[in-house]
Amino acid sequence: MSKTSAAGQTGTPPDRARLQALHQQLSEHLDNGIIPFWLARAEDPDDGGYRTSFDEQGNAMPMPAKYLNSQCRLLWWFSHLRRHRPAVTAAAALARRGFEFILEHFWDDSHGGWFWTVKRDGARLDDGKIVYGQSFAIYALAEYYLATGDDRGLEYASATFDLLQKYCADTRHGGYYENLNVDWTPEAPGFAAGDRKGLDTHMHLMESFTVLYAASRQPLHRRKLIEITELILSRMIDPQSGCGLNQFDLAWRPLPAIAIKRTWNAERFGERPADPTETTSYGHNVELAWLLRRAVETAGEPFGPYLAVHRRLIDHAVAHGVDWTHGGLYRDGLRATGQALILEKEFWQNAEVLVGFLDGYEVHGDPRHLDAFENVWNFARQHFVVAGVGEWRILTDREGRPLDTNLGNAWKVSYHTGRAVSECVDRLSRLGRLG
Amino acid sequence: MSKTSAAGQTGTPPDRARLQALHQQLSEHLDNGIIPFWLARAEDPDDGGYRTSFDEQGNAMPMPAKYLNSQCRLLWWFSHLRRHRPAVTAAAALARRGFEFILEHFWDDSHGGWFWTVKRDGARLDDGKIVYGQSFAIYALAEYYLATGDDRGLEYASATFDLLQKYCADTRHGGYYENLNVDWTPEAPGFAAGDRKGLDTHMHLMESFTVLYAASRQPLHRRKLIEITELILSRMIDPQSGCGLNQFDLAWRPLPAIAIKRTWNAERFGERPADPTETTSYGHNVELAWLLRRAVETAGEPFGPYLAVHRRLIDHAVAHGVDWTHGGLYRDGLRATGQALILEKEFWQNAEVLVGFLDGYEVHGDPRHLDAFENVWNFARQHFVVAGVGEWRILTDREGRPLDTNLGNAWKVSYHTGRAVSECVDRLSRLGRLG
Numbered sequence: 077m078s079k080t081s082a083a084g085q086t087g088t089p090p091d092r093a094r095l096q097a098l099h100q101q102l103s104e105h106l107d108n109g110i111i112p113f114w115l116a117r118a119e120d121p122d123d124g125g126y127r128t129s130f131d132e133q134g135n136a137m138p139m140p141a142k143y144l145n146s147q148c149r150l151l152w153w154f155s156h157l158r159r160h161r162p163a164v165t166a167a168a169a170l171a172r173r174g175f176e177f178i179l180e181h182f183w184d185d186s187h188g189g190w191f192w193t194v195k196r197d198g199a200r201l202d203d204g205k206i207v208y209g210q211s212f213a214i215y216a217l218a219e220y221y222l223a224t225g226d227d228r229g230l231e232y233a234s235a236t237f238d239l240l241q242k243y244c245a246d247t248r249h250g251g252y253y254e255n256l257n258v259d260w261t262p263e264a265p266g267f268a269a270g271d272r273k274g275l276d277t278h279m280h281l282m283e284s285f286t287v288l289y290a291a292s293r294q295p296l297h298r299r300k301l302i303e304i305t306e307l308i309l310s311r312m313i314d315p316q317s318g319c320g321l322n323q324f325d326l327a328w329r330p331l332p333a334i335a336i337k338r339t340w341n342a343e344r345f346g347e348r349p350a351d352p353t354e355t356t357s358y359g360h361n362v363e364l365a366w367l368l369r370r371a372v373e374t375a376g377e378p379f380g381p382y383l384a385v386h387r388r389l390i391d392h393a394v395a396h397g398v399d400w401t402h403g404g405l406y407r408d409g410l411r412a413t414g415q416a417l418i419l420e421k422e423f424w425q426n427a428e429v430l431v432g433f434l435d436g437y438e439v440h441g442d443p444r445h446l447d448a449f450e451n452v453w454n455f456a457r458q459h460f461v462v463a464g465v466g467e468w469r470i471l472t473d474r475e476g477r478p479l480d481t482n483l484g485n486a487w488k489v490s491y492h493t494g495r496a497v498s499e500c501v502d503r504l505s506r507l508g509r510l511g
Numbered sequence: 512m513s514k515t516s517a518a519g520q521t522g523t524p525p526d527r528a529r530l531q532a533l534h535q536q537l538s539e540h541l542d543n544g545i546i547p548f549w550l551a552r553a554e555d556p557d558d559g560g561y562r563t564s565f566d567e568q569g570n571a572m573p574m575p576a577k578y579l580n581s582q583c584r585l586l587w588w589f590s591h592l593r594r595h596r597p598a599v600t601a602a603a604a605l606a607r608r609g610f611e612f613i614l615e616h617f618w619d620d621s622h623g624g625w626f627w628t629v630k631r632d633g634a635r636l637d638d639g640k641i642v643y644g645q646s647f648a649i650y651a652l653a654e655y656y657l658a659t660g661d662d663r664g665l666e667y668a669s670a671t672f673d674l675l676q677k678y679c680a681d682t683r684h685g686g687y688y689e690n691l692n693v694d695w696t697p698e699a700p701g702f703a704a705g706d707r708k709g710l711d712t713h714m715h716l717m718e719s720f721t722v723l724y725a726a727s728r729q730p731l732h733r734r735k736l737i738e739i740t741e742l743i744l745s746r747m748i749d750p751q752s753g754c755g756l757n758q759f760d761l762a763w764r765p766l767p768a769i770a771i772k773r774t775w776n777a778e779r780f781g782e783r784p785a786d787p788t789e790t791t792s793y794g795h796n797v798e799l800a801w802l803l804r805r806a807v808e809t810a811g812e813p814f815g816p817y818l819a820v821h822r823r824l825i826d827h828a829v830a831h832g833v834d835w836t837h838g839g840l841y842r843d844g845l846r847a848t849g850q851a852l853i854l855e856k857e858f859w860q861n862a863e864v865l866v867g868f869l870d871g872y873e874v875h876g877d878p879r880h881l882d883a884f885e886n887v888w889n890f891a892r893q894h895f896v897v898a899g900v901g902e903w904r905i906l907t908d909r910e911g912r913p914l915d916t917n918l919g920n921a922w923k924v925s926y927h928t929g930r931a932v933s934e935c936v937d938r939l940s941r942l943g944r945l946g
Contacts, residue, residue: 241677241729248738249747250685261730294698296678303683412626 092508098450099504101457102497109466110494111157113483115166118150118174121198123197125177126150132463133286133361134275141193141201141232141486143503144209147178148216149491155216158223160498168224175220178213185234187259188239203258207244208277208339210236215284220409230291237288237297242282249327251278251307256340267347271338276340279364282308286371298375305371308364309385314411318388319356321411330354343486354411359425362432365389368500369435383439389419390436393429394448402475403455405429419474423488426456426469427496434503449500468493527943533885534939536934544901545929546592548918550601553585553609558632560612561585565919569900574637576628576757577920581615583651584926590651591766593658601805603659610655613648618667622694623674627773638693642679643712643774650719653726665726672723672732675716684762686713686742689775702782704771709758711775714799717743733810740806743799744820749846753823754791755799756846765789769886770796774823778921789846793832797867799935800824804870814824818874825871826863829883835912838890854909856906856932858923862931863889864905869938884935903928 111190113134118126128146129137151174157167181198182190184205190213193202214233219230243260244252254277255263255270263270285301311328322333323340332351336343363384372379379386381403396414405426406416429452436445459476460468462483470480470488482488537710548569553561563581564572586609592602616633617625619640625648628637656664679687689712690698690705698705722734733934746763747843757768758775767786770776798922800821807814814821831849832840841851842863864887871880894911895903898919905923918925 089906196746240679241680241682242673245676245682246681246685246738247687247735248685248742251681252682259730262734295694299697300682304679307683457574 083188089121093448095508098453099508100503102296102501105457105461105466106467106494106497106501109461110490110497111161111164112468114150114153114490114494115164115170116437117484118154118489119170120196124173125181125198126174126202126489127194128137128466128484128486130438130482132462132465132469132481132483134462134467134483137482139196139486142181142196142198143193143486144163144178144182144190144206145212146487146489147174147182148212149489150174151178152212152219153494155219155223155492156495156498159219160502168325171223172226175226178216179228179232182213184258185466189236189260191258197323202338203261204257204338205243205256205260206338207240207252207256209420210240210244210279210283211277211280214288215280218284219402220288221278221291222287233288234292234294234304237285237300241300246273246326249256251304251328254325254382256337263337267337269339269490271326272323272331272334272336273326273328274340275308275320275360275364276322277305278308278312279360280504282371284405290374301371301375304376305497306377308368313385313389315354315447317360317392317411318385319355319392319414320361320389320413321446322357324356354388355408355417356392356407356411356414357408357425358393359422360409361389362393362397363425363428366428366432366435366439369439379439387442389437390432390440390445394433394436394444397425397429398448399455399474400451403451403473404459404472404476406450406474419457420479421455421472421474423460423468423470424492426452426460427492430456430496431499431503434500436505438503438507516651518880521933523578529881529885530888530939530943533759533888534919536941537870537888537936540892540896541902541929541932541936544896545925545932546596546599548901549588549925549929550599550605553589553924554605554630555631559608559611560616560633561924563919563924565902567628567900567904567913567916567918569897569902569918574631576837577616577633578628578921579613579617579625579641580759581922581924583611583644583647583822584924586613587647587651587654588925588929590621590654591930591933594654596935600752603694606655606658607661610643610661610851613651614663614667617648619693626693637773639698639773640691640695641773642675642687642689642691642694643715643781645675645679646712646715646719649723653719653722656726657722668723669727672720672735676735677900681708681761685764686739686746689717690771692864698772702772704774706761707758707766707769707771709771709775710743710755710795710799712740712758713739713743713747713793714802717806718802722808725809726814730936736806736888737812738811740803740810743803744817748820748824749791752791752827752846752849753820754827754846754849755791755796755824757790757792769936790843790852791849792843792844792860793828793840794842794857794863796824796928797828797832798863801863801867801870804874814832814874817853822871822875825867825875825880829868829871830879832860833883833886834888834890834909838886839894839907839909839911840887841888841909854889854906855914856894856909856911858895858903858905859927861887861895862927865891865931866934866938868943870937871927871937873938873942 120127129139154171155168158165181194189205191203192206195201212234217229217233251273253262265271282304289297289301321330323331404421407418407420409416433445433449459472467483469478548775555562580741589602589606592599616629624640626638649671652664652668686708700706717739723735724732754847756765758766792842839856842853842855842857844851868880868884894907902911902918
C-alpha cells in the first residue's frame with residue numbers, strides 16, 4: 077500500500093466487492109485485450125521497428141512515417157510489460173527489436189539526440205529536435221534499461237538528458253525550449269513554436285525524469301526532477317481554479333493555445349489562429365496529478381505539501397469534466413468557470429483520468445473519485461473498447477458514437493490505454509485487499 | 512571607432528591634448544609598470560604555474576596555495592598580451608606554461624571541471640566546484656585559444672561551459688547555482704552559499720561567455736550569453752536606483768549580503784552575520800556597464816536598448832561613488848540613496864571604473880564621465896601605484912594612506928589593474944584621434 081494512501085481510512089469503508097469486480101474487468105481487458113492486440117501486431121515484419129496504424133478491425137494500415145514518439149511509446153510498453161507482467165514472455169524480444177530500430181534510424185550521430193520522424197524503412201524524414209519526442213526517448217530508454225538491464229538504454233537516456241540540459245534549458249526564465257532544429261538551434265516562432273513553452277512537454281519531461289532517476293539514482297537526475305516539478309506547480313497551474321494552463325511565452329506569460337506544427341493538435345487541425353478562449357484540459361490535469369505523485373514519491377520527498385494541488389486537479393475534473401449524464405470525460409473546458417466547451421470524448425483523456433481518479437481515491441479517500449472512475453470506465457468499455465479486438469477507438473461524440481474509429485495511428489499506440497489499464501489493475505488490486 | 516560611440520558628437524569637442532596626455536600616462540604605466548612587473552615575477556620557478564603573492568617591493572611572499580581564480584587570471588593576462596600587445600614576445604610562452612599547469616593540476620578527471628585550490632606544488636587542496644572559478648577558467652582558456660590557436664584551450668573552455676549547463680543551470684528559476692561540491696552536487700546552504708545566487712558570479716559568467724562566443728562562434732554560446740545578459744538586467748538591477756543588487760536566494764529574492772566561504776569577502780572577514788543594510792558596489796556596477804557593452808557588441812546585437820541601463824550604472828557611481836574631495840572611488844554605498852558607507856579605496860573597484868567611465872564618455876559623450884575617469888586615475892597614480900615597482904597596492908583609506916600594501920595575493924594579480932589600463936589605453940587612443 078502506498079505511503080500516501082488514505083482510502084480505507086475514512087468513515088465509509090470501501091466496497092470490497094465493487095473494487096474486486098472492477099479489478100476483474102480491467103484485468104480481463106488488459107490480459108485479453110490490449111496486451112495481445114499489440115503483441116500480435118506491433119512488430120513491423122518488413123522494415124523493423126513498430127507498426128502503429130490500425131483500423132477498427134485491427135488491420136494494419138499504410139504507414140508512410142514512423143514517429144519517434146510512438147516508436148518510443150511502444151518500446152516503453154514492451155519494457156513495461158517485461159518489468160510488470162513477466163508472464164508476457166514475448167515482451168523482452170519486442171522491446172529489444174524496437175530499441176535497435178530507434179538506435180539505428182532515429183539517433184543523430186552528428187548533433188546527438190533523436191530525429192522526429194523517419195520513413196517506414198528508417199530513412200530520415202523530419203530531423204527536427206522536438207523535446208516532446210526527446211522526453212519519450214528518455215522515458216522509453218530508462219524503462220527499457222530497468223526491464224532488460226541493457227546498459228545502452230541508460231546510457232542513451234542519460235545522454236539525451238544531458239543534451240536537453242545543454243541545448244534546451246532556458247537559463248533566463250527556467251524550464252526548457254521545446255522545439256528546435258536538427259542542430260539544436262531554436263525553431264522559428266509561431267506555428268513551429270520555437271518561442272513557446274507548455275504544460276504538455278514539461279509534464280512529459282517530469283514523467284521521463286521520474287523513470288530516469290528510478291533507473292540511474294543519480295543526484296543530478298533527482299535535482300532536475302524536483303526542479304521541473306516545482307516549476308510546473310509554480311508556473312503552470314492557475315492558482316484561482318487549481319487547473320492547468322496550456323501554453324506560455326518563454327517568460328511564462330500564459331498565451332491562448334495554438335496548434336503547434338509537430339505536436340499539439342496540428343495534425344488534426346493544421347495551422348490556425350489561436351483560440352481566444354482560455355481553456356483547460358481535464359485529462360491533462362488529472363494525468364498531471366498522478367504523474368506528480370509518482371514523481372514526488374520516486375524522488376523520495378514527502379507528499380504532504382502536494383496533497384492540495386493533487387486534489388484540486390482531480391476535483392476540478394470530477395466537478396466539470398465528467399459527463400454525469402452520458403458518461404466519460406469531456407475534452408476541454410473554460411478555465412475560469414470550469415464549464416465544458418468541447419463535449420467530444422477522446423481516448424487519451426478518458427484513459428488517463430482512470431488512473432488519476434483512482435489515485436485520488438487512494439490518496440484522499442473521497443468516494444466521488446471512485447464514482448468518477450467507474451463512470452469513465454463504464455463509458456470506455458461501452459464506447460471506446462472494440463469488443464473482440466481489444467483496443468480503444470480514438471474519438472467519439474458526446475453520446476459515444478464513433479467519430480474516429482482507428483485503433484492506432486502515428487500517435488496512438490498502447491501508451492495511454494495500456495498504461496492506464498495496467499496502472500489501474502495495480503491500484504485496484506491494492507484497494508480490493510482493503511475492504 | 513565603436514559603433515555605439517557618441518564622444519565627439521556633442522556640442523563640446525573633446526579636449527584632444529587632455530586625452531592624449533592621459534593616453535601617454537596610462538601607456539607608460541602599462542608598458543613600464545604592469546607588464547614588466549608580471550613578466551619578471553609570475554612564473555613559479557620551483558613548481559610551475561604562477562606565483563601570485565608579492566609584497567610592496569615586489570618580492571615574492573610565501574604562497575601556501577594556488578587558486579584556480581588567480582592562475583586563470585594570469586593565464587588570461589598573458590594570453591591577452593599575446594593577442595593585443597604582440598611586442599611582448601615573452602607572453603606566449605608564459606601563457607602556455609600556465610595552461611599546462613592548470614590542465615595537469617586543476618582539471619578533475621573524474622567529474623570534470625576545475626578544483627578550487629591546489630597546494631603550491633599542484634597537490635589537491637580544495638576540490639569544490641565554484642562557478643566563479645569555472646567562469647574564469649572559461650575566460651582564460653578562450654582567450655588562450657584566441658591568442659595561441661592551441662585547440663585544447665577552446666576544447667576545455669567548451670567542456671567547462673557544457674558542465675555548467677548540465678550541473679549548474681537552474682531549470683526552475685533560471686541562472687546558475689554558484690557553489691557546488693566536487694561531484695557537482697550543490698554546496699551546503701548559508702556560508703557555503705549553495706542556496707544563493709549573486710551579481711558577482713553571474714556578471715563574470717557574462718564576461719566569460721563573451722570571450723567563449725568570440726572564440727567559438729557557436730550559436731549555443733551566443734544564446735546563453737544573451738540569456739545571462741537579459742537575466743542580469745531583469746533580476747539584478749534595482750529598477751528604482753539603476754544600480755546593482757548583490758545577493759539573492761535561488762528564486763531571485765534579494766537578500767542582505769553575507770560573506771561567502773570561498774569567494775565574496777570571506778578571506779577578509781570570515782563568516783559573519785549578514786549586513787542588514789542594502790548596499791551596492793559602485794565598482795561592480797561600472798564594471799558591469801562596460802562588460803555589458805562588450806557582451807552585447809560581441810553578440811552582434813544593437814546597443815540601443817541597453818543605452819539607458821549602461822548610463823544609469825555609470826551615472827550612479829559618478830554621482831555617489833566618486834570621492835570628489837580626495838579622489839578615487841568608495842567601496843560600497845546604500846542602494847536606496849546612493850550614499851557612500853565604506854569610504855576605503857580598494858584596487859579593483861578603482862581599476863574597473865577607469866574602463867567604465869571612459870566607456871561612458873565614449874558612448875554617451877558626457878564630460879562628467881571623463882572628469883570622473885581623470886579623478887580616479889589621478890588618485891590611483893598617486894596612492895595605488897607603487898612608483899618604480901609598477902603594480903597597485905590593494906587597499907588605502909579614504910585619503911590614500913595604505914592599509915594593505917601588498918601588490919599581489921591569492922586573488923589579486925594583473926586581471927583588474929592590467930586589464931583596466933590596457934582597455935583604457937585602447938579607448939584613449941581612439942578618443943585622442945577625435946579631437
